[in-house]
Amino acid sequence: MFSLQAWLSDETAARLPRHEQISRALRAAILAGHWPAGSRLPATRQLACELGHARSTIEQAYAQLEAEGYLQRRVGAGSFVSLPASLPLRRSPSPPAAARLSQRGQAIADTGACREATLGVGTESRQLFSGQPDSQAFPHALWGKLLLQRWRQDGPALMRYGDPQGLPALRTAIASYLALARGVNCQPEQVLVLSSSQQALLLAGQLLLDAGELAWLEEPGYLGARNALLAAGAQLCPVPVDDEGLNTNGEYPKPKLIYTTPSHQYPLGMAMSLPRRMALLARARAAGAWIIEDDYDGEFQYDTHSLPALQSLDPDGRVIYVGTFSKVLFGSLRLAYMVVPANLVEAFSNARTAFDGHSNQLLQAVTADFMAGGHFASHLRQMRLLYQRRRDILLASLAEHCPALSVRHHSAGLQCAVYTPPGREAGWTTLGRAQGLPLRPLAQFYAGPPDREGWLMGYAALSNEEIRRQIDTLGRILRHSA
Numbered sequence: 001m002f003s004l005q006a007w008l009s010d011e012t013a014a015r016l017p018r019h020e021q022i023s024r025a026l027r028a029a030i031l032a033g034h035w036p037a038g039s040r041l042p043a044t045r046q047l048a049c050e051l052g053h054a055r056s057t058i059e060q061a062y063a064q065l066e067a068e069g070y071l072q073r074r075v076g077a078g079s080f081v082s083l084p085a086s087l088p089l090r091r092s093p094s095p096p097a098a099a100r101l102s103q104r105g106q107a108i109a110d111t112g113a114c115r116e117a118t119l120g121v122g123t124e125s126r127q128l129f130s131g132q133p134d135s136q137a138f139p140h141a142l143w144g145k146l147l148l149q150r151w152r153q154d155g156p157a158l159m160r161y162g163d164p165q166g167l168p169a170l171r172t173a174i175a176s177y178l179a180l181a182r183g184v185n186c187q188p189e190q191v192l193v194l195s196s197s198q199q200a201l202l203l204a205g206q207l208l209l210d211a212g213e214l215a216w217l218e219e220p221g222y223l224g225a226r227n228a229l230l231a232a233g234a235q236l237c238p239v240p241v242d243d244e245g246l247n248t249n250g251e252y253p254k255p256k257l258i259y260t261t262p263s264h265q266y267p268l269g270m271a272m273s274l275p276r277r278m279a280l281l282a283r284a285r286a287a288g289a290w291i292i293e294d295d296y297d298g299e300f301q302y303d304t305h306s307l308p309a310l311q312s313l314d315p316d317g318r319v320i321y322v323g324t325f326s327k328v329l330f331g332s333l334r335l336a337y338m339v340v341p342a343n344l345v346e347a348f349s350n351a352r353t354a355f356d357g358h359s360n361q362l363l364q365a366v367t368a369d370f371m372a373g374g375h376f377a378s379h380l381r382q383m384r385l386l387y388q389r390r391r392d393i394l395l396a397s398l399a400e401h402c403p404a405l406s407v408r409h410h411s412a413g414l415q416c417a418v419y420t421p422p423g424r425e426a427g428w429t430t431l432g433r434a435q436g437l438p439l440r441p442l443a444q445f446y447a448g449p450p451d452r453e454g455w456l457m458g459y460a461a462l463s464n465e466e467i468r469r470q471i472d473t474l475g476r477i478l479r480h481s482a
């Protein structure tokens with residue numbers, strides 16, 4: 001026989017007042033078809049007795065369901081289920097059928113998601129794969145002070161909706177920083193503040209590519225870019241990189257858009273040479289293509305002075321420059337920016353309103369204060385020194401413990417590619433993972449067969465000791481399986 005008791009064991013309901021727990025259980029039982037339309041519910045006195053509650057509690061529950069339209073109560077006759085008989089009822093739970101997605105939706109779901117940024121989240125130990133900045137070295141107290149100051153000063157204004165292009169003060173700070181540090185040609189009017197570089201790539205794909213149009217991507221390259229362009233329905237053409245960066249000398253079909261990381265190729269780490277930059281701009285001009293320059297960690301240059309951004313060489317407004325605060329400040333801030341040619345500003349700002357409106361106003365304001373107050377520049381200087389030191393420790397530890405491995409491009413960024421001798425990577429990866437080293441094979445970043453073997457190692461978020469310890473462990477694994 002049906003008993004309401006079983007429906008009352010819902011744990012999430014346990015904190016509700018008793019009459020609400022009962023009305024919730026009755027509602028669920030009605031929707032599941034245990035009392036069909038028109039049928040009579042037990043009398044309140046009977047249910048009170050059965051459940052061991054006061055009759056007034058059951059009365060309250062019935063009254064609630066009557067007010068919601070589930071019951072009709074007739075004096076002297078009882079309480080009847082008043083739902084229309086045609087209402088589809090929730091039957092007992094069965095495994096959900098696969099949802100039918102649109103073709104575009106299916107293509108996006110099939111990319112398998114890009115979880116690079118979230119690797120390591122939830123794990124206790126900090127690992128070589130992270131590629132993240134060091135959150136412990138962030139000036140928390142200062143940030144908290146600025147946050148409080150800004151909230152006190154402008155709280156109500158910052159609670160309102162904001163400009164889809166971004167807070168003017170932040171756009172101004174970004175434009176002057178980019179002009180000074182990266183040689184970018186831009187006015188604050190060309191800057192769009194976004195929640196991530198990923199959003200920049202997504203917007204660019206949606207606005208600039210029709211389904212089936214061709215995009216060139218670096219091979220190997222950034223999975224986030226590949227997924228954003230696939231989401232736009234683009235056809236992808238992997239173009240190889242060598243020691244000078246993206247090599248556009250081969251014969252490839254004409255692109256509509258080219259994605260590149262010229263300051264610090266992701267994942268291999270070389271900087272694009274000047275001749276290659278000029279050749280790329282010339283190829284884009286000949287094809288009438290847009291270039292997306294993803295300068296995701298160009299701030300961190302250690303041994304050499306970096307070339308200014310590719311955008312600074314662009315004479316005819318075809319380079320879209322993308323930068324992020326994820327590496328220089330912290331990832332969960334969710335603030336990034338793009339600098340677009342003047343004739344794209346309106347389209348991108350309008351598109352931003354169709355996506356999520358704008359980024360968090362308070363955090364934009366605090367970031368603007370952090371930059372205008374000179375804290376950004378000094379944080380950057382300190383982080384550059386800290387990460388350079390960690391990079392040096394990584395290189396020294398690899399040389400000491402893992403002589404079979406080699407490193408080529410290590411002058412910038414928060415991670416570097418480490419090469420293994422041919423045929424060894426897969427076996428060593430398995431052994432490393434078994435010892436708690438979740439090594440990230442370079443093969444993951446290739447669309448086609450990889451032409452190099454090795455791993456991408458992030459070092460910036462690890463202490464000197466953690467780097468030494470993990471490389472020491474790796475060294476032992478390599479020696480024992482030689």
Ligand SMILES: Cc1ncc(COP(=O)(O)O)c(C=O)c1O
Pocket residue numbers: 116117131195196197198199222224261266294296323324325326331335336
């Ligand atoms: C090449 C590249 N671009 C962009 C990003 C991420 O930036 P955001 O957090 O702003 O999406 C990453 C993150 O790892 C990256 O490797």
